[in-house]
Amino acid sequence: MIIPIRCFTCGKPIGHLFKTYSERTISEHPKDVLDDLGLERYCCRRMFLTHVNLIDEVLDFSV
Amino acid sequence: MRIEFIPVDKDDTLMFIVEGIDATFANSLRRAIMTEVPVYACNEVVFYTNSSPLYDEVISHRIGLVPLTTPEGTDKDSKMVTMSLEAQGPTTVYSGSLVSDDPSVQPVNDEFPLLKLGPGQSISLNAECYVGYGKDHVKWQPGLVGYKNYPIIDVDKQRCNLCGECVKTCPTKILGIEEGSIVVLEIFKCTFCKSCEDACKRLNENEIITVRPMNDKFIFRIESFGNMSTKDLLNTALNVIEKKAERLDQLLNE
Ligand code: SF4
Ligand code: SF4
Ligand SMILES: [Zn+2]
Numbered sequence: 001m002i003i004p005i006r007c008f009t010c011g012k013p014i015g016h017l018f019k020t021y022s023e024r025t026i027s028e029h030p031k032d033v034l035d036d037l038g039l040e041r042y043c044c045r046r047m048f049l050t051h052v053n054l055i056d057e058v059l060d061f062s063v
Numbered sequence: 064m065r066i067e068f069i070p071v072d073k074d075d076t077l078m079f080i081v082e083g084i085d086a087t088f089a090n091s092l093r094r095a096i097m098t099e100v101p102v103y104a105c106n107e108v109v110f111y112t113n114s115s116p117l118y119d120e121v122i123s124h125r126i127g128l129v130p131l132t133t134p135e136g137t138d139k140d141s142k143m144v145t146m147s148l149e150a151q152g153p154t155t156v157y158s159g160s161l162v163s164d165d166p167s168v169q170p171v172n173d174e175f176p177l178l179k180l181g182p183g184q185s186i187s188l189n190a191e192c193y194v195g196y197g198k199d200h201v202k203w204q205p206g207l208v209g210y211k212n213y214p215i216i217d218v219d220k221q222r223c224n225l226c227g228e229c230v231k232t233c234p235t236k237i238l239g240i241e242e243g244s245i246v247v248l249e250i251f252k253c254t255f256c257k258s259c260e261d262a263c264k265r266l267n268e269n270e271i272i273t274v275r276p277m278n279d280k281f282i283f284r285i286e287s288f289g290n291m292s293t294k295d296l297l298n299t300a301l302n303v304i305e306k307k308a309e310r311l312d313q314l315l316n317e
Contacts (some may be wrong), residue, residue, distance in 0.1 A: 001117075001180070002117070002125075002176060002179065003176060003179070004128075004130055005125050005128035005175055006128050006201070010207055011153075011201045011204050011207065011288070012207065012286070012288065013128075013129075013130050013171070013172070015175045015176055015287055016158075016172040016173075016174035016175045016176075017174075018176065019174060019176075038073060046144075047240065053156065055116070055179045056179070058116045059116055059179060059181040060181060061116055062114050062115055062116045062184050
């Protein structure tokens with residue numbers, strides 16, 4: 001939906017890195033971007049690799 | 064007890080080697096840092112308007128997880144801090160839009176996306192931040208701590224034929240050959256995977272290189288989530304342990 005604030009497994013805050021990640025992965029390999037962002041553990045890395053940003057899809061359906 | 068710091072090129076990480084403690088003490092230090100250091104986090108949210116596609120509960124949960132800077136000397140009796148948030152769509156609302164009534168308690172980073180608003184949608188809320196402990200909820204956990212035993216990597220110089228198989232196999236690339244013997248370059252990176260032992264055994268049918276853990280020497284790694292510096296985390300946690308030990312002593316004397 002929208003990028004989680006923290007990693008589900010270790011609790012490291014990761015949400016603030018998503019903008020950089022999504023901008024840079026247009027032209028770069030995700031591995032290099034994740035390394036640059038300082039995400040060493042695979043729990044934090046999968047937060048980005050498996051995220052689907054659906055928030056724009058649901059934006060019209062407010063409660 | 065001897066402590067030796069390992070230089071790390073990241074501000075939020077502290078690494079050091081402690082000699083002369085046992086696993087019980089190492090683990091109590093780890094747990095004290097992760098669960099007993101008081102920090103601020105948002106614990107209650109009052110909504111005035113929310114016409115965004117996200118439910119109130121989702122937004123409060125997300126605000127709660129944003130780490131907040133915590134001034135020195137904070138304890139569980141420190142006062143509540145209120146943050147207000149007001150935004151009009153279309154926009155993405157970031158943690159930087161939270162207006163705190165105490166400048167020393169702020170989101171550690173202004174770039175956390177809290178929610179997104181479409182055209183005509185708006186949000187207005189007050190978030191109440193309290194001091195809490197990591198043992199109650201992850202939002203109060205100020206960092207991550209891990210430790211491992213210090214490795215002893217022994218090479219039998221007489222029998223080693225310098226085939227280099229262990230050097231090639233080590234996944235962390237910490238072994239090398241220098242001046243006709245096997246040397247360990249950055250021993251604290253060893254993961255005890257024992258791939259070097261296996262490789263040597265496979266090729267030479269002999270246990271020439273062995274890796275074993277030391278039981279009174281540990282490598283610590285403290286990672287701060289930004290609420291306070293790693294040094295403050297360590298100091299606060301040590302004070303907590305000291306206080307608990309004093310209390311136990313007192314109870315035993317009674
Ligand atoms: S694999 Fe064994 S014999 Fe070969 S260099 Fe390493 S320790 Fe020596
Ligand atoms: S145990 Fe693993 S990490 Fe440690 S030296 Fe051997 S191969 Fe390298
Ligand atoms: Zn993680």
